[in-house]
Amino acid sequence: MLPSAGLLLTSLLSAGFLPRETSTWRWTLPAGVSAPPIPADNPMTTVKIELGRRLFYDADLSANGTMSCATCHEQKHAFADGNRTHPGVTDESGRRNVPGLANVAWFTPLNFADPAATTLETQAATPVFGAHPVEMGMAGREAEIGKRLGRDSCYQTMFARAFPENSGRIDFPNVARALASFERTLISYGNAWDRQQLAPNAQAGSALFARDCAACHSGANFTDLSMHRLGPADPALPDQGLFEKTGIDADRGKFRTPSLRNVALTGPWWHDGSARTLDEAVAKHGLTHDAAEAKQLIAFLTALSDTEFTQRQSLAMPEEACGKRL
Template sequence: MGEASTWRWTLPAGVSAPPVPADNPMTAAKVELGRRLFYDADLSVDGTMSCATCHVQKHAFADSTRTRPGVTDEPGRRNVPGLANVAWFTPLNFADPAATTLEMQAATPVFGTHPVEMGMAGREAEIGRRFGRDSCYQTMFARAFPEDGGRIDFSNVARALASFERTLISHGSAWDRQRLGPEAQAGSALFARDCASCHSGSNFTDLTMHRLGPADPALADQGLFEKTGIDADRGKFRTPSLRNIALTGPWWHDGSAWTLDEAIARHGLTHGAADVAQLIAFLGALSDTEFTQRKSLAMPEDACGKRL
């Protein structure tokens, strides 16, 4: 079937390939196209914001700000999450159980209005027109989607982006390599005792929505309640992954915790200074610096044989 129709996962022993929708099988051509689109600001109304504007590789595809404003400078509501191993996640947003696939989730930043991020609401057809004017994109879409003649529209944009995002795989931390120092090892034991009920599994998240502390109806962001209308869901947010956590601050769903010490304290557990230091050493051991420098995930330098 050719290189454009195949994809070979590179995964460590014991890690199974992530689920992939039947209507969007992985191919090298889709991943290549999705990578270019991920870094292309033409996905925003004024050409100033790409996916990578908020999801920055050196921050493990998170951000370094509390919340990122969109193209209209409307303040963001929630902190930008890291994307390491996002292919295994569902749901994908902090408080939206309907966002179950990367293909679906792509519409939120592009077309969302609460808040406005990339500002393309009501302009879906413009996406096809913009990329359709580029002869290289014409070639790349044709290679990625031969079954529909290389159609250039948001549906195929989302499928390509999702394919690239499924390659954001991070398994190179000291924890993965079983190279924890003494303090991190002690922190690992504390973590298993106090934190692993929610931050569980190899990605350190149960992918379930929880509330820490009492509900506060006065808060502007009511979390899961905004989607369900169920009073018991006020203030519930999905457990974030802790992979690369030391690189993705500030923390919390609204980015309001500026240090890991503060983020730990908010969980209501009683830890002395020595325990906190050990927990932070363990969290630091979840960083994968190779992931943050991997060239195949960076902004592409060329396309169709020409420099970008």
């Protein structure tokens, strides 16, 4: 009788054919930036990150094999998408604009209006299994993910190396752990503001930003990670934001402050993608600036773009796995 896949992997691990210990991830961060919190049950390793990178670009995580994480989170858009919203595999319209993913390792909550999405591991289920709206369309088909990926001998090897503690089990919890590990490497600290190389116009804009915007767009990632509403609540709007999770009237129309890192690359803007330009996005805040000040503020926001991040090869779709071209 042939051994089960789990017993086979356990035997290989015991015999030393697959390493029990994998290389731990070494953070390379600017001075003053601390490593993000990491769940105790999902330590960072290079092999897990490698697996997560491949999974991030794999459309087999969607019902009809047409949609991967990267379908909506494109590197050239700082892992946003360039569209107002993005339809899912059933062509149902998206409800909210796709956010960029720069420095998501430090974010909680992770969604626009869901305070329960506090870790990348738990958030992964929203696009894969969510039904309001349908994105990747795998609700009720969780077991199929393991079956699909398990047919690939390279995935068998990669999961075994990434998760020796559970014999390389190929299932969605391990998929989510690998994806989260890769997403924690989406680090962007290389814009002109980070380098203290703002042009004069952007420097003037930074003073305006500090005066008018930094109360909510605060800290190293330009977000207080809190939920706010601009203007009065409108119960007639189709998207009620935080209210949909809490049922508290005061939460109608509240959404989490988005990060402004790479903001010039992640448009259109606003939680529903309704602002087609940065000028429109700024105007929605009700701020009053003359033409010169508006240009200065936009110059500052544009200076928050990290073009190296959008071209970093270690974040791009992998060209090979297990020594073979994909």
